[in-house]
Amino acid sequence: MPLLWFHAFGRLAVLYDGLKVSPRMTDTKQLELELGILPHALYCYLGRTLEVFGDLALALAPSASTAGSMSPFDSGGLVEKCPPVCDWAHEKKKDFLAAYTWPMSERASLLRKYPGGEADDLRRYLDPSRRPEQQGPHSIWPDKPEANIWELDRHWRGWTWEGRWPDELPIEGHVVGWSCAPARWADVITWFETEASDREFASFTRLRPLFVEGGVGGLIASLHARQVAP
Amino acid sequence: MIKVIGLEGTWPASAMVAWGAAVVTDGTKAWNSFTGFSVPLELLSAAGTRDIVTEFPAVDIRPEHDGSQLVVIGIRMGVDDSEFFRTDFDQLGILGRRRHQKALFVVLRSRQIFEQYARDVCNAITLYILREPGTERDPRYLTLLTNALVLAPADPFLNALRVLLQPGRERVRDLAIGAVAGDIKAQQQFAFMLRACDANPSHYRLKYNHGIAEGGGMDVNDAAEQLAALKVLHAKIQPEVVSAFPFLDAENDFPAFRLTELKAASADFGFVTAIDNEPLAHRMVRYFEMTMLHQVLSGDVPTKLREDIAFMKVLERVARPDGITYVTHSIVTANASAADEAVVFDPQLESRATSEQQPVTLLVFIQGVARDARYVEFRLFPDWREMVSAERDGQGSRPMGAEVFADRNNYLYRPAVITLQCVYDERLRSKYFLKSVVVLRDGDAQNISGVPSAVVSGAFVVDTPHRVSVQDRSLIIDGRVLGPVGTNLATSERWMAAFRDLALEWELTLALAPEQEWQPTPAPPKRITSLNRIVLALESSGGEALFSSLLEVMAVFRPLKRGSVRREILHHPEIVMFDLEDDAKVALTERGRRYAAVVRKAGGAREPAT
Numbered sequence A: 001m002p003l004l005w006f007h008a009f010g011r012l013a014v015l016y017d018g019l020k021v022s023p024r025m026t027d028t029k030q031l032e033l034e035l036g037i038l039p040h041a042l043y044c045y046l047g048r049t050l051e052v053f054g055d056l057a058l059a060l061a062p063s064a065s066t067a068g069s070m071s072p073f074d075s076g077g078l079v080e081k082c083p084p085v086c087d088w089a090h091e092k093k094k095d096f097l098a099a100y101t102w103p104m105s106e107r108a109s110l111l112r113k114y115p116g117g118e119a120d121d122l123r124r125y126l127d128p129s130r131r132p133e134q135q136g137p138h139s140i141w142p143d144k145p146e147a148n149i150w151e152l153d154r155h156w157r158g159w160t161w162e163g164r165w166p167d168e169l170p171i172e173g174h175v176v177g178w179s180c181a182p183a184r185w186a187d188v189i190t191w192f193e194t195e196a197s198d199r200e201f202a203s204f205t206r207l208r209p210l211f212v213e214g215g216v217g218g219l220i221a222s223l224h225a226r227q228v229a230p
Numbered sequence B: 001m002i003k004v005i006g007l008e009g010t011w012p013a014s015a016m017v018a019w020g021a022a023v024v025t026d027g028t029k030a031w032n033s034f035t036g037f038s039v040p041l042e043l044l045s046a047a048g049t050r051d052i053v054t055e056f057p058a059v060d061i062r063p064e065h066d067g068s069q070l071v072v073i074g075i076r077m078g079v080d081d082s083e084f085f086r087t088d089f090d091q092l093g094i095l096g097r098r099r100h101q102k103a104l105f106v107v108l109r110s111r112q113i114f115e116q117y118a119r120d121v122c123n124a125i126t127l128y129i130l131r132e133p134g135t136e137r138d139p140r141y142l143t144l145l146t147n148a149l150v151l152a153p154a155d156p157f158l159n160a161l162r163v164l165l166q167p168g169r170e171r172v173r174d175l176a177i178g179a180v181a182g183d184i185k186a187q188q189q190f191a192f193m194l195r196a197c198d199a200n201p202s203h204y205r206l207k208y209n210h211g212i213a214e215g216g217g218m219d220v221n222d223a224a225e226q227l228a229a230l231k232v233l234h235a236k237i238q239p240e241v242v243s244a245f246p247f248l249d250a251e252n253d254f255p256a257f258r259l260t261e262l263k264a265a266s267a268d269f270g271f272v273t274a275i276d277n278e279p280l281a282h283r284m285v286r287y288f289e290m291t292m293l294h295q296v297l298s299g300d301v302p303t304k305l306r307e308d309i310a311f312m313k314v315l316e317r318v319a320r321p322d323g324i325t326y327v328t329h330s331i332v333t334a335n336a337s338a339a340d341e342a343v344v345f346d347p348q349l350e351s352r353a354t355s356e357q358q359p360v361t362l363l364v365f366i367q368g369v370a371r372d373a374r375y376v377e378f379r380l381f382p383d384w385r386e387m388v389s390a391e392r393d394g395q396g397s398r399p400m401g402a403e404v405f406a407d408r409n410n411y412l413y414r415p416a417v418i419t420l421q422c423v424y425d426e427r428l429r430s431k432y433f434l435k436s437v438v439v440l441r442d443g444d445a446q447n448i449s450g451v452p453s454a455v456v457s458g459a460f461v462v463d464t465p466h467r468v469s470v471q472d473r474s475l476i477i478d479g480r481v482l483g484p485v486g487t488n489l490a491t492s493e494r495w496m497a498a499f500r501d502l503a504l505e506w507e508l509t510l511a512l513a514p515e516q517e518w519q520p521t522p523a524p525p526k527r528i529t530s531l532n533r534i535v536l537a538l539e540s541s542g543g544e545a546l547f548s549s550l551l552e553v554m555a556v557f558r559p560l561k562r563g564s565v566r567r568e569i570l571h572h573p574e575i576v577m578f579d580l581e582d583d584a585k586v587a588l589t590e591r592g593r594r595y596a597a598v599v600r601k602a603g604g605a606r607e608p609a610t
Helices: A027-035 A075-080 A090-099 A104-113 A119-126 A182-194 A198-210 A215-228 B041-045 B111-131 B139-151 B156-165 B170-179 B184-196 B220-244 B280-296 B309-319 B402-406 B489-510 B530-540 B547-557 B562-571 B590-601
Strands: A005-009 A041-046 A056-060 A069-071 A162-166 A175-180 B002-008 B017-025 B029-032 B038-040 B053-061 B071-076 B094-100 B103-108 B203-209 B259-263 B268-272 B326-332 B337-342 B360-370 B375-381 B384-389 B415-424 B430-439 B445-452 B460-471 B474-477 B480-484 B544-546 B576-579 B585-588
Touching: A005 A215, A027 A075, A027 A090, A056 A215, A069 A104, A075 A090, A119 A215, A175 A182, A175 A198, A175 A215, A182 A198, A182 B017, A182 B139, A182 B170, A198 B170, A215 B002, A215 B017, A215 B029, B002 B071, B017 B053, B017 B139, B029 B041, B038 B041, B053 B094, B053 B103, B071 B111, B103 B111, B111 B139, B111 B156, B111 B280, B139 B156, B156 B170, B156 B184, B184 B280, B203 B280, B220 B268, B220 B280, B220 B309, B268 B280, B280 B326, B337 B360, B360 B460, B360 B489, B375 B489, B384 B430, B402 B430, B415 B445, B415 B460, B445 B489, B460 B489, B474 B489, B480 B489, B489 B590, B530 B544, B530 B547, B530 B562, B530 B576, B530 B585, B530 B590, B544 B547, B547 B562, B547 B585, B562 B576, B585 B590
Parallel strands: none
Antiparallel strands: A005 A041, A005 A056, A041 A162, A056 A175, A069 A162, B002 B017, B002 B053, B017 B029, B017 B071, B029 B038, B071 B103, B094 B103, B203 B268, B203 B326, B259 B268, B326 B337, B360 B375, B360 B415, B360 B445, B375 B384, B415 B430, B445 B460, B460 B474, B474 B480, B544 B585, B576 B585
């Protein structure tokens, strides 16, 4: 299955240290506490970034660590944004998330069910003008709690695949492409040329050939064709 | 109507220019123009949003551009050098613009238009930096370059210039190499520019071995002709340069070849790329032209130039000024050098050739190879070298026996029996094809069918079978020992000199035989030696003449200095008798009559082609 994991970020350190959970309290951590996601996790989304606009982003191959878990929606959205779940009681939300959480090792079989393995399935999944035909994930996994989140949410967060990895996610060897806001490029290369340690510079040197022009939007657009190939 | 209200990503204050996907809205949602993915407008503007955009007052766009990959460019106003990023946007076909907080935002219709804009701006900046003297020492240029990379991070020329402006900065070089890693053409352009602009000058040397003029050296006329030919090549190569470096201006960026050395005694031209206080552009163009000259004189002529008859004619003039002069060239650049090697003029006449001469099987020695043994050079006679393809026999095959050249150490300077065939087109442009080659080793014996004419350069005495063999390390022809066979040049030149003397005797012996034939060159010779002209003039006068009359006869063809004619006659008493006591009568000897007959039969009496 050619779908890639995407992650948007703002700190250059990701490019040489990989993805690590921030030591500070963040909005994401608050949501995780509400949903009982512990240890704190790193998030990637299958096919595109969760954010529509961003500063930096990278795309990871499916070979990225299988130590995480995955769900067919943005877990954070369950707290306040994804109807009808966002209006549910706290424990019910946690149960809903738990019911739709699978280990990353089952990725291939999960994706065959949703969005499906055919090119049309993949195109639909990545088409910004279309949502799933089903009302919610219970249509595919009938033994799970019912909620029409795919029908009711206006945002892609309602039907994206989310990957969660505890604490950190090494990126070395798994990056397919990355990009940054074009206007940051001069600062980025100047920093790596003048300020970075040898280790940081070496990591960046390995990533440099994978740079995709055009910012986050450019990265996602350029990898679209590759992802819809069956 | 839809509106563009921003561009994706942040815009640091240090950057002169920004660009990216447009943030487009219809009033309810905002979408990314590159991906089409949208977010409810209220979420985009909400506090704590993780969607990052640089906003500006809305620019109205017609709804038909809804699905287009709109691009927004932002340019800081009033910042040093930021004017480089402004262009004639109206001509570019923009959809709208907005000034906001000392910046100009421009909305373009597509990524393609943006790429055109980026290319134009980057070319202009590249050319500007290349043209300015002293760019290596002014950090302002580096700032401008780094900002230009915002538009085109993988541009090979910008990246190369950044490396050049920061010599010794390994990290800069490493990142620049990474920038062009995915594109072979860009890698070549990047590497080329680094070499071309290297502060250490590159040198190209074109050497006319043994000189062009008789007796060596170079007449002023010859030098002028060769330089004029090089000037024509310079003009012909210009379009190739512009094609490779589209930012160059054909009007202003093409300095002439810079000749830094001219050794008339050895007919040696030396050219150089880097000249103090000249802009990098000139250094780069000179380098390109120099390497291209080396390339085309190595037989590797681009198809477009190969089809240019005028170009090929001038190239031949440079590569083969006559049938005798042996032209070599060498190039030395900052990180590579090519040893002195024979120039290759390979007009590839196969497809155009309309006629061919009879193949001739000859005794030669192998002088060397060029271009990774794709070409092999034979010494046919002491003053005749011929370079031919070792891959093409003119009829779509590889010459028989040419596989011997795959072994680099097993043939050099060895005697060989080869079969050559001359083909020529309607313009009498000719070339030789190798049909077969047999390297002679001890115990081998082969037949040859002709020998080069010792009287008329380029002609053959044909249908004169001889038996060549190597026995006990000696080269033997028709039972006569020519000398020892060696694997060095001096030994081979010794037997070749003996062979030439023997061939001359055969030729003069056969001169008056009515059935004997010579195979002349298709085109008239490029020059007639002074001796041959004297002999022909005397023959036309019945074999003898007064010296003063001889001069008159010869003046019909071309004026000659009295002293040089006299000297030539005195140098060849076996051909021409000079009786000072008999009113300075000049007459052909018996040998001279035979010599004159050969000159005619071998095509040496034809007027030189102009």
